[in-house]
Amino acid sequence: MRPPNRPPSGRNAPRPTGARRGAVLRPASFQRPRSPVLRPSILALPILAYAAACTPAAEQAQPQTAAATPAPTVAPILTGEDARDASSYARPAEARVTHVALDLAADFAARRLSGTATLDVAATRDAKQIVLDTKGLEIRTVTDDRGRALPHALGAADADRGAPLTVQLQGARQIRIAYASAPGAEALQWLSPAQTAGKVHPFLFSQGQAILNRTWIPTQDSPGIRQTWEARIVVPEPLSAVMSGERLTPEGEPAATGTRAFRFRMDKPVAPYLIAIAVGDLTFQPLGPRTGVYAEPATLPAAAAELVDTEKMVETAEGLYGPYRWGRYDMIVLPPAFPYGGMENPTLTFLTPTFIAGDRSLNGLVAHELAHSWSGNLVTNAVWADSWLNEGFTSYFENRIMEALYGPRRAAQEAWLSWADMEKALKELGPDAAGTRLHDDSGADSGGIVYDKGATFLRTLERSVGRARFDAYLTSYFDRHAFQPMTSARFLADLRANLVRGDQALERSLLLDQWVYQPGLPANAARPDATAFAPVDSAVAAFNAGGAAARVPYGGWTTAERLRFLNALPRTLPQPRLAELDRNFKLSDSGNAETLFAWLQLALANRYEPAVPAAERFLLAMGRRKFVAPLFETLMGQGDWGQPIARRLYARARPMYHAVTTSAVDKVVK
Structure with missing residues (x-):
């Protein structure tokens, strides 16, 4: 991320x-x-051997992309004190999930994903049960591969980790869980049409890092327990589904009346938090032989223009640290409610629209998420x-x-x-x-x-x-x-x-x-x-000494230089100096989210009233936590001037924010 x-x-x-x-x-x-x-550990070795022996030969022989190293069918696990994951209930040295097969339907009216998760299990000979991570899931039935009911129980729930689901294996090495996510599942953001760019169709996206995917997938939700996966997702027409794996049916296939099903596969073992989904009115534009971008039709042209260097970035990364091993590198530009700058989901990076500045000055975001394909x-x-x-x-x-x-x-x-x-x-x-x-x-x-x-x-x-x-x-x-x-x-x-x-x-x-x-x-x-910012630091010194803003070469600077300048200014400035900056550099009208944020932090901290409309537009137009939480914190810190503004704006904006963002802002706007 x-x-x-x-x-x-x-x-x-x-x-x-x-x-x-x-x-x-x-x-x-x-x-x-x-x-x-x-x-x-010695205990873990039989798990790996068993899983490898039980994997169908056809599955082991999945075609690899050029220059890619074949991935192991079952990723090794680490055991020992420093590999113990306190955020998971799983006991992988006894029994672990190696593969997840999802068959789910998206219900936008109920705000639920429901269906089945079929889990392949590798276990030691004496393992009697497997422990999974869940949070808020409605568990309906648990059966083995022959349809026999398996005894299971949900343990006491923890506010952060959720509740362990313990399944008695009774010799089973594949279990099938019928379930539904809760309407308030923290990993899932259900958007109304009004919260999207197109304003016509609803939208769904997931954000699983770090331990939120257990709110929609019953599995062992620990980054050290890598799993392959596949999925069939049924969505209402005319919406499309995309996921962070190979897209087997890009156009979908007929399902029940008024719906289409989309199939996906990830044949390389990944950490569970990297299983991601998005559903909406999506179109696609290729950027190169193995790169492209999904977005709502209203967003796609600007997004594609901002991302034209992506294929070169992949080639550059390969030149530094070896082959890209995931096949395609596509991206999806999500609606503004997405709480992060980007999320490195394999084969499909999730991006915030706030990186679209019109001049490709914020495309380092793509370099960051691409680099995650290795690290x-x-x-x-x-x-x-x-x-x-x-x-x-x-x-x-x-x-x-x-x-x-x-x-x-x-x-x-x-x-x-x-x-x-x-x-x-x-x-x-x-x-x-x-x-x-x-x-x-x-x-x-x-x-x-x-x-x-x-x-x-x-x-x-x-x-x-x-x-x-x-x-x-x-x-x-x-x-x-x-x-x-x-x-x-x-x-x-x-x-x-x-x-x-x-x-x-x-x-x-x-x-x-x-x-x-x-x-x-x-x-x-x-x-x-x-010396990287020497000219900028000189301009800051001149302005602080009383120099005119008109003499600052702000217009010719990169985004990094503009940020250096704005963040190096004194945190307390008189209203006339703020107005001079705003007038000369058109800061309140900036289309660059990074520089606008830096300006609003300074302006609001000094109770600069002309910046309030810009802050209102910004906070109501996107839900990126990095921008949202600090701005509300700044407003709340301004006492009788800022707190009424913060409460008024948050009452309007909160319904469009992801749980990741509201969890931070709720603590600020009390």
Whole structure:
């Protein structure tokens, strides 16, 4: 996902995946790893052998894309203290899900997905039961592959994790669950026609990271338990369904009267949070031999124009770290209610329309989500306390793609924005806070650490050993661990074995354990190029000294430079100076969501009344958490002036926001 708060000149700014970022999406409780390198335990080995033996030969022989490495039918699991997932009820060393087959119908009136999930199970010989993750699901029946009812029970529900579903296997190695999602399932956003771009048809999309897919799929919802999957989705005509897998019936096939069925397949084992769905009035435009974009008809032309460099990005990424292994790389631009900048669902990246600026200045978002095809989707954190292994790697990789495509200057500027976000997080959390560790089980959830400190760590490794050597290591890392989960402990062991290679002087200089397990910023951190924003910083100094806004070359700057300027201005400015900025740079009318957000944060904090209509338009037009939550927080912080505005706007906007966004804003607008 894109970091929630930062917006580089092409970046979505984080994921929430980031300004940039907001909080990283992951469960609140984690366990600090205590054991070193992790391998599948002796208990787990029979599970893998059994699953491989039971997989049909035809399924094992699925065709691969050119240059792709065949994926294992059953991905290995990691066991041990540092691979224990506190966010899941599953006990994968005893019995685990290896494949999910969904047959679901979308009911827009009831706001429910209902049907069946058929799960293939790999289990040890003495395993009596399997434990699944669910949240709010209506479980109707559970049967084996011969239709026999299997005893099952839902345990006590936890507010975050939901309730465990324990099924007595009675020798079964395939179970079929008939169920329905709840109307308020947190992963699913059901939009009325008025909340879409076309205003005619309803829309549905899912957002599963980190542990929300258990609200619509009964499976083991842990990133370390990778699963292949297939699906048949029935939707009302004339809507289309797309999912994060191979599209077997792009045009659909007849189903019940007034409906069409769409079929999908993912033959590579993925983390469960990467199973994603969208249903709506969708059209498609190809961008290259293996790239294209879905969107509502009203959005498609602008989206396609913004994404013309996508095929080149895929080629550039492959040139850096090896073949793209997922077949196609398509994208879908969702309605504005989507709560993130982007989500890296395999074969189908989900994108916010707020990246459409008209000048491709925010297409770093695409580079970020594409990079996840290696870091995150190919090699995945086994537990959410290690999400830096996804986001830190991806932020570093994103910057390398941007450098290769658009040059060192833009890459250096975006690296500086990342550095600034990291410094802000260190200051806000405190340099000695547990939440500033890369392996973070504190629940601090700071994008400035997970994304930016993680990227800085990898940049430090690169400068320490040289780019060529580090690139060779990363390429081999992705190859050796493809389609596998990873932990911090295992990564450090791999790094020592394949990069450090016993060089004691290098080991001492890298401070590896300090980077991952200790708070704060190690002394060897590699700072970005200090001259990247020199002209912008000079303009800031001149303006702060009383210079005229008309002398600032704002119009000729990149998005990164404009953000540097706006964020470097004093946080307290008099009304005439704010009006001067607004008038000269047309800030309240900006079509770039990143610069508009930066301006509104400054203007509203200074109670600049002319910016209120722009804030109202912005907050009612999109639901991206990275923008929405901070703006409401700024308004609420303005006492009698801002709080009535915040409450009035939120009452109107809340129905269109995703649960991810409302969960944050509800705490602010009380």
